[in-house]
Amino acid sequence: MSTTTSAKPTPRTDKRRAILDAAGPVFGDSGYERASVDAIAAAAGISKPTIYSYFDGKEGLFRETMADIARQVNEASYDIVTSLDLRPEHWRASLHELAIALTACQRQGCAAALSRLVLAESRRDPGVFDEVRRAGIEPIREALAGRLAMLGNAGLLDVPDPAIAAQHFIVLTQAHLPELTAGGTRAGDPQQIEDAVQQGVEAFLRAYAVA
CATH class of the missing domain: 1.10.10.60 (Homeodomain-like)
Structure with missing residues (x-):
């Protein structure tokens, strides 16, 4: 053997x-x-x-470091997205839990630093954003689009374009993070953040949930 x-x-x-x-x-x-x-x-x-x-110098190291952090954040976020409960009696609550968990991922340690650095350095070097998008943002968006498409196939959501729906979900649930965390420089009030995230989920459901 x-x-x-x-x-x-x-x-x-x-x-x-x-x-x-x-x-x-x-x-x-x-x-x-x-x-x-x-x-x-x-x-x-x-x-x-x-x-x-x-x-290849400091610039090359910076780009690869940002992509590496994005991949690490992606691993945790990917597991959260793929664990979305698609059962008819659980999917709504699971979407709320997903949004809270994804927001927590974005606020932790290296992820918060990554967001600040990408915002600060993208004007100097637009390639930084492209690296981070390929390594971290796009895989999560694609995974989320796949789960939303499954909910659409089950007749629970009306999602003509799952990719756009995934983008809307992320934007709506994380729209207030910058102001509540001072651009990622503070932890923010947990209850205020949770309330803002839940409001984002409800806005998404009003747009996409089948009556």
């Missing part, structure tokens, strides 16, 4: 992972302009030239 073993990370993979793990907090705390490669190297416990051997 044969056994299968998972591949162990190579030293090069380990170093690349260490650099990305160190770069996220440094960029998050300092922003792109004030963050230094020296500080990232020190946080990762490696030399500055080593960073340049893995990434």
Whole structure:
């Protein structure tokens, strides 16, 4: 009988992972302009030239760090979206729970820092937003569109275009986050945030739910 073993990370993979793990907090705390490669190297416990051997300068490191954080946020959010309960007696409550959980994901640690950095740096480098969209935003939107399409097929929602419906759901449920969290710089009042999210879900249901 044969056994299968998972591949162990190579030293090069380990170093690349260490650099990305160190770069996220440094960029998050300092922003792109004030963050230094020296500080990232020190946080990762490696030399500055080593960073340049893995990434194409500070700009390349910043883009890959943002995409890496987006992928991490995507993993948690994807699991939440795919767990949406589609049963007729549960789907409405499950949509509310989904919206609250997705909002919580967006407000936690690296996700909050990611949102701030993308907003701050997209004007300087529009490619940053494109990287984050491909790595984190689009997979979640597509997964949500798929679940909404299933609710449409079940006759519970009227969704001519599931992709647009998914976008509306995200926008409506997270519309007030920037003002309630000061652009992601504060935690915000949990009850106010939950109330705003629930109102967004109700607005979505008024637009898409089948009577």
